[in-house]
Amino acid sequence: MLEKNSIWYYIKNYKFNSIFIKNFILIMIVVVLPLAGLSVLVYRYYNTIMKDEIAASNMNVLNKVGDMFDMIMRENDKLSVRIATDSRVLKYLSSSKPENINYGTLEEYKNIYNALGVSAITSDYISSTYLYSQKRGQIISSVESGMDLEEFCDNHWYHEYKSKKAHEKSWISVRKVSKNSSSDDYYNFITTFRMAPIYEKTKQGVVMINIDILRLNRLIGNVSSKHFENLYIADGKGRILYSNDFSFINRNIRDTGFIDGEIMSYEGPVIKKLDKIDGVLAVASSKLDEYDFKYVSLIPLVEYEKKTLKLRQFIAFFIGVSILFAMAIAFLVSTRIFKPVRNLITVLNDFDHAALSDGNANSDEFKYITANILNTLDKNRQMEDELVKRLKLLNESRTRALQSQISPHFLYNTLETINWTVLSLTKAENKATQLINSLSRLLSISLKTEENMVPFYTDIEHVKSYLEIQEVRYKDKFKVVWDIDPEIIMFKVIKIMLQPVIENSIYHGVKPKKGKGLIKIRGFTQDKHVIIEISDNGAGMTQEDVKKINDNMSKEYVRHSHHIGLRNVNQRIKLVFGEEFGITVQSAVNKGSVVKIVLPMVK
Numbered sequence: 001m002l003e004k005n006s007i008w009y010y011i012k013n014y015k016f017n018s019i020f021i022k023n024f025i026l027i028m029i030v031v032v033l034p035l036a037g038l039s040v041l042v043y044r045y046y047n048t049i050m051k052d053e054i055a056a057s058n059m060n061v062l063n064k065v066g067d068m069f070d071m072i073m074r075e076n077d078k079l080s081v082r083i084a085t086d087s088r089v090l091k092y093l094s095s096s097k098p099e100n101i102n103y104g105t106l107e108e109y110k111n112i113y114n115a116l117g118v119s120a121i122t123s124d125y126i127s128s129t130y131l132y133s134q135k136r137g138q139i140i141s142s143v144e145s146g147m148d149l150e151e152f153c154d155n156h157w158y159h160e161y162k163s164k165k166a167h168e169k170s171w172i173s174v175r176k177v178s179k180n181s182s183s184d185d186y187y188n189f190i191t192t193f194r195m196a197p198i199y200e201k202t203k204q205g206v207v208m209i210n211i212d213i214l215r216l217n218r219l220i221g222n223v224s225s226k227h228f229e230n231l232y233i234a235d236g237k238g239r240i241l242y243s244n245d246f247s248f249i250n251r252n253i254r255d256t257g258f259i260d261g262e263i264m265s266y267e268g269p270v271i272k273k274l275d276k277i278d279g280v281l282a283v284a285s286s287k288l289d290e291y292d293f294k295y296v297s298l299i300p301l302v303e304y305e306k307k308t309l310k311l312r313q314f315i316a317f318f319i320g321v322s323i324l325f326a327m328a329i330a331f332l333v334s335t336r337i338f339k340p341v342r343n344l345i346t347v348l349n350d351f352d353h354a355a356l357s358d359g360n361a362n363s364d365e366f367k368y369i370t371a372n373i374l375n376t377l378d379k380n381r382q383m384e385d386e387l388v389k390r391l392k393l394l395n396e397s398r399t400r401a402l403q404s405q406i407s408p409h410f411l412y413n414t415l416e417t418i419n420w421t422v423l424s425l426t427k428a429e430n431k432a433t434q435l436i437n438s439l440s441r442l443l444s445i446s447l448k449t450e451e452n453m454v455p456f457y458t459d460i461e462h463v464k465s466y467l468e469i470q471e472v473r474y475k476d477k478f479k480v481v482w483d484i485d486p487e488i489i490m491f492k493v494i495k496i497m498l499q500p501v502i503e504n505s506i507y508h509g510v511k512p513k514k515g516k517g518l519i520k521i522r523g524f525t526q527d528k529h530v531i532i533e534i535s536d537n538g539a540g541m542t543q544e545d546v547k548k549i550n551d552n553m554s555k556e557y558v559r560h561s562h563h564i565g566l567r568n569v570n571q572r573i574k575l576v577f578g579e580e581f582g583i584t585v586q587s588a589v590n591k592g593s594v595v596k597i598v599l600p601m602v603k
Helices: 007-017 019-085 087-094 103-122 158-164 213-224 301-349 351-356 365-404 408-426 431-448 456-477 498-510 543-555 566-577
Strands: 126-133 138-141 170-178 186-196 205-212 230-234 240-243 268-273 278-285 294-300 453-455 478-484 492-494 517-526 529-536 582-588 592-600
Touching: 019 087, 019 126, 019 186, 019 205, 019 213, 019 230, 019 268, 019 278, 019 294, 019 301, 087 103, 087 126, 087 186, 103 126, 103 138, 170 240, 186 213, 205 213, 213 240, 453 456, 456 478, 456 492, 456 498, 456 517, 492 566, 498 517, 498 529, 498 566, 498 592, 543 566, 543 582, 566 582, 566 592
Parallel strands: 478 517
Antiparallel strands: 126 138, 126 205, 170 186, 186 205, 230 240, 230 294, 268 278, 278 294, 453 492, 517 529, 529 592, 582 592
């Protein structure tokens, strides 16, 4: 068990609120923070240099890949143009399909077949070339002689050809072609389409060159020396033509998860924290005028982190040693600072005994503080004794006040007895019984409801009971018109809200007026608020009086009073709902007044 005088006792009980712990942490921060900050600055400086080197290297290799792909597409264009302008091809496209195959037809197929096949044999990346004749409905490829399109194994491109032939001269498509009908194995092709003849308005066919993405991948691997883990070649619309991850081919570059449309507008290396991978990103554009290719590569920072591992280990070791050194210093200094505080706590825990000890209170700061604390504690004890006596007297007074109150149930029962007595004397309901019933309902709502807020329909019921009494008293002096939106009667309002306002309208507006007065009560919703307006055509007020009333309601709080007026209602609204709600008054002499109540929609 820890002794109360030991430092560890206070650490256990007060934890991070302990003065010892606070001083310990403060000293640790003062010692460790500069050292850690210096270490971080050194690391960040080295980190920036290393990232810049990686970014430059990444960009250099990406430019080589871009140049190679540009060269491939340039050679591909030359090949397609050469085929599309070949006299044998033009003759084949312009002639109709022969009814019978003879030696001349076979020789024609052979010549075109040889012309198409040379390109595939001499190229490291071309898988095959096709020549389609629209007039004949036939296709000749570098791997098969001429045949009808329906019989050709690779004819899914035809729908794309039909949709683009009328308005495109050439285009690129990424395709997946089955190797044979009985296999699930596929070729991945980048296929270029060029309409033929080139120099004639009417096109009669198309030249297709299929670039094998697998062969292209080997060529790019030779150029980049396995430099990239994520490499993409995309067109201007963001469609991926090539990726070393074949699953992304023919998808949008946004589908990669770490490249977006904004990045596609960059040019050069970008060091960026990406969505899935932290890495160095490089973006380059094609140098060919006819293409808008984008070359994008990403080197994950895992490669970079291998090079910075030793530096991080050294910095971590240096910070660890600094923390141990700081902890030793912080503990010694904190212990020395805490000793006077521990002695003061000991005095507080046993202040009765300390009050009897001798010593000059002014001999040092500690004794001075101790003497003043003991004096304060003694005074507090005397005040506590006095407070207990006063509370006892207060409770006795409250008990007597409660005993003297009249029970609301007694009052209701008395009114009910009077009502039955009047009925028995008059043998029928009359004005007296109606007044008694109205007063009973009025008192029931006023005294029974213990909550500060009631539904609006309850307050309306309360006001109608009040008005029944006043209409008997004043007879034809005023008329009340109700215009309440049924939607708002379920919203909460403060208890006894309308009655004081209407009472003001009767006594200060309608009563001094000559002739019959009109009181109109409107209720509606506006801008997500409940608005209640009580207007009259009474005597009205001067603008000076109106300003004084509005100023008082916005600035002054209600003091103790036996009466409930406009200012009381206004302050109760603000206390319950907030300062932005309450009452405002508008009036003009001999024209009447309008009291506007703004409330929130509370159900």
